[in-house]
Amino acid sequence: MSSPAAPPILPEPPPAPEKTLRRLFLTLFLRGRGARGLNKQGAPKSIGRKLALTLVFYLLFGCMALYFVRQSVFALSVYLHAMTFVFLGMFVAASAGEILFNKEETDILLHRPITPKTMLWAKIRVLVEVSLWLAGAFNLVGLCVGFGAAGNWRFPLIHVVSTIMEALFCTGFVVLAYQLCLRWFGRERLDGLMTTVQVLVSVAMIAASQLLPRMIFRLDHVLNLTEASWWIGLLPPAWFAGLDDAVAGSLALNSWLLAAMGLAVTSVVLWLAFVKLARDYEVGLQTINETSSRRVKTRGGRRWLNKLVQLPPLSWWLRDPVTRASFLLTTAYLFRDRDVKLRVYPGIAPVLIIPFVFLLQDGRGSGHQPMGFGVPFSGLYLGMVPLLGLQLLQYSQQWQASDIFRLAPIHGPAPLCHGARRAVLCFLALPMFVLVAGVVWLLRGDLTQLLLFIPGLIALPVFALVPGVRGRGVPLSMPSDTAKSAGRGLSLIFVMFIALGLSALASVGWAQGWYWWLVLGEVVLAAIIYTAMRLVLAKARWPALN
Amino acid sequence: MVISLDQLTKCYGEQTAVDALSLEIPAGQIVGFLGPNGAGKSTTLKMLTGMLEPTRGQASICGFDLRQQPIEVKRHVGFVPExxxxxxxxxxxxxxxxxxxxxxxxxxxxxxxxxxxxxxxxxxxxxxxxxxxxxxxxxxxxxxxxxxxxxxxPPVVFFDEPLDGLDANAAVGFKALIQTLAREGKTIVYSSHILDVVERVCHRVIIIDKGKLLLDGKPDELVAAHQSGTLEKLFTQLTGGAELERRAEDFAKTFRP
Structure with missing residues (x-):
């Protein structure tokens, strides 16, 4: 070792770290926080390329605005702002927790010559900046369409202003939600509480993104979509659409009222989030790593789960101790781990939404034909829940702890895969089946319709075995950052095609009287495939460590 | 004094992590900051580096008040967190x-x-x-x-378990580095559980437990005064670890077939 030479002298006056922090948080946001396990080749080196791809996707999605070429400025603006609101809300809700309250960050940055307030501002700047890029890409086509619809240059200009306001509102609202939770419930409960809020917001946003375009396209037939509708004032996107319409569209008084409401609410939210409650953020950041003096209430939950696995039928199903341990581990992470919850629940939310969309369309389009395509498709499509759930459960921030599986005296990953599979079937797939079945019953008022779920229920064990068939479904064994780049598409497309094909056969079979023969055939085929897959899994050895 | 603490206290709800800690450290000293797990070492270091706000009491680093001039304090300290x-x-x-x-x-x-x-x-x-x-x-x-x-x-450096993960050569180099830095006038606060290293490197040892100061002095003088032979034995005497060897023997017997 050679000795260090004379060090630099501390510069005077003190530096302004805002630029450095902005660059840091932007880099961390684009690359992801933890790159553990990534080798040099796998590291996301090109920030520009990743960002460009995202923006192209948003730009293409924004082309749906072409549908509004001949519609009013207000209708176009409601659509653009509603979709922007969904995208930005989802993005900010998903990113805010990690950006605002990162536990490791306190050890890295809080002893540097920067204040928590400077950090908060740098983070907010990054959130707003990225939100605006996304909003800009999504709204680009809409700007051109709006220019045509309004027939003047005022629309593009005012729409840019209203979109910036909307981005500020979304960011401010989410930051405010965090700060209020911190103030009212304390840092000990912040993590769990905000995880729940984030999951709910993400699920709601995904649901909205699936349902909203359908609603807007039909809205004119159901409700009179104008700036004069009383209920429109309850929807934040309408405030910003009102601003567009007031300046570049109808210039109506109601639009000015909506615009004024948007301006007022955005100002209040921003003042509360970034001025009034900024101190709560400082306190929260300082204490986020400290040991809680309160006891975390997990004993009750643990006891409930332990009792459950000792009772039939779970005690029969989980006779193997390794499978039972894997079941308990997977269930604990499904209910407790922030990272897993934020990946799994928003990940499977669209799977839940699609059956509802089909059920609603089925009900509306074929009221005189009670046995449509929607019910069997819903049942079969729910086969994606265990498939997707298990794939997402492979990733964890504590993936290195999974070395213990390889150290344990077990030949291969089969019992671990079975435990995880059974946990997902019990706590994800089954509740979803019950929920969708309840909706079918409510919509149709006929319990016999539920018989059309049987093909889905038969296929479920087979679908659930797919992730583990090559020994790849070991729970919590891969770095969470690799989840973003994992190729899950093929197996999902495969399930989708099977769902479509079998649903079509089931609905035709039901109508023509050979439905039960189809069920019998499916049982035989599923039993053969299931047995073969279990044999393959039983022989599987540990995959190579990369 | 480069570091000065006066009744420095940190409470989390009803729990007191650091209890009215008062001490002074001059320039050029390497101070071993010791205590069992949960004694309040890391909390004290986090307060002194401006990461945590004290509940009560005062502290200053290089003449800058921890509460009034936190940014100046941060500019004058370096910190290696555990x-x-x-x-x-x-x-x-x-x-x-x-x-x-x-x-x-x-x-x-x-x-x-x-x-x-x-x-x-x-x-x-x-x-x-x-x-x-x-x-x-x-x-x-x-x-x-x-x-x-x-x-x-920085004129003041806080190390919290700095040798964790370093190989033997790097650890030797690091120990030589902090001794040289201290000779050049830097103040080093060194928190570690590796007591023989602390005994060899540090000019002074501060032992705390349950947030309170137990001992403060030169390692050899403290060992001699308590007739403990080594700093490790002194530490276990003070922090209730004297029974550990007997307990370990009893526990090891449970592994017998």
Missing amino acids: SGAVFESLTGLEYLEMVAALYGIPPNAARARIKQFIAFFDLSFETLTDKLLGAYSKGMRRKVVITSALLHN
């Missing part, structure tokens, strides 16, 4: 340049200084530029964290 946390998706060089920028060190000076540390720690520049910190070994990561604490040439 966690060794780094931003794993940055390369080593990106990370160190980011830290240098936060202290206002010009990019060229920062790069030159980083190269000196790389040479000292036997790291390759290619590793620092090409690999993300997430792919570093624990020891390499620790070297980067130590570099980031010393990059701005």
Whole structure:
């Protein structure tokens, strides 16, 4: 070792770290926080390329605005702002927790010559900046369409202003939600509480993104979509659409009222989030790593789960101790781990939404034909829940702890895969089946319709075995950052095609009287495939460590 | 005095983590800051580095008041936290340049200084530029964290378990480095559970338990005064670890077939 030479002298006056922090948080946001396990080749080196791809996707999605070429400025603006609101809300809700309250960050940055307030501002700047890029890409086509619809240059200009306001509102609202939770419930409960809020917001946003375009396209037939509708004032996107319409569209008084409401609410939210409650953020950041003096209430939950696995039928199903341990581990992470919850629940939310969309369309389009395509498709499509759930459960921030599986005296990953599979079937797939079945019953008022779920229920064990068939479904064994780049598409497309094909056969079979023969055939085929897959899994050895 | 604590207290709800701690540390001293797990060492270090706000009491670093001038305090301290946390998706060089920028060190000076540390720690520049910190070994990561604490040439440095992950050669080099830094007038506060290292390196030892000061003095004088033979034995006597050997023997018997 050679000795260090004379060090630099501390510069005077003190530096302004805002630029450095902005660059840091932007880099961390684009690359992801933890790159553990990534080798040099796998590291996301090109920030520009990743960002460009995202923006192209948003730009293409924004082309749906072409549908509004001949519609009013207000209708176009409601659509653009509603979709922007969904995208930005989802993005900010998903990113805010990690950006605002990162536990490791306190050890890295809080002893540097920067204040928590400077950090908060740098983070907010990054959130707003990225939100605006996304909003800009999504709204680009809409700007051109709006220019045509309004027939003047005022629309593009005012729409840019209203979109910036909307981005500020979304960011401010989410930051405010965090700060209020911190103030009212304390840092000990912040993590769990905000995880729940984030999951709910993400699920709601995904649901909205699936349902909203359908609603807007039909809205004119159901409700009179104008700036004069009383209920429109309850929807934040309408405030910003009102601003567009007031300046570049109808210039109506109601639009000015909506615009004024948007301006007022955005100002209040921003003042509360970034001025009034900024101190709560400082306190929260300082204490986020400290040991809680309160006891975390997990004993009750643990006891409930332990009792459950000792009772039939779970005690029969989980006779193997390794499978039972894997079941308990997977269930604990499904209910407790922030990272897993934020990946799994928003990940499977669209799977839940699609059956509802089909059920609603089925009900509306074929009221005189009670046995449509929607019910069997819903049942079969729910086969994606265990498939997707298990794939997402492979990733964890504590993936290195999974070395213990390889150290344990077990030949291969089969019992671990079975435990995880059974946990997902019990706590994800089954509740979803019950929920969708309840909706079918409510919509149709006929319990016999539920018989059309049987093909889905038969296929479920087979679908659930797919992730583990090559020994790849070991729970919590891969770095969470690799989840973003994992190729899950093929197996999902495969399930989708099977769902479509079998649903079509089931609905035709039901109508023509050979439905039960189809069920019998499916049982035989599923039993053969299931047995073969279990044999393959039983022989599987540990995959190579990369 | 470079570091001065007066009745420094930190409470979390009803729990007192640091209880009216008062002490003074002059320039050029290496102080071993010891205590069992949960004694309040890390909380004290976090308060002294401006990461945590004290509940009560006063403290100053290099004449700057911890409450009134936290940014000035931070500019004059370096800190190696026990966690060794780094931003794993940055390369080593990106990370160190980011830290240098936060202290206002010009990019060229920062790069030159980083190269000196790389040479000292036997790291390759290619590793620092090409690999993300997430792919570093624990020891390499620790070297980067130590570099980031010393990059701005602080007069006071707090080390919380700095040798964790370092190999034997790096640990020897590091111990020599802090002794040299102390001779040049820097104040080093060294928190560790490796007591024989503390005994050899530190000029003074402070032992705390349950947030309260138990002992403060030169290691050899304390050992002699308590007739304990070694600092380790003195530490276990003071912190209720005297029964540990007998308990370990009893427990080991449970492994017999």
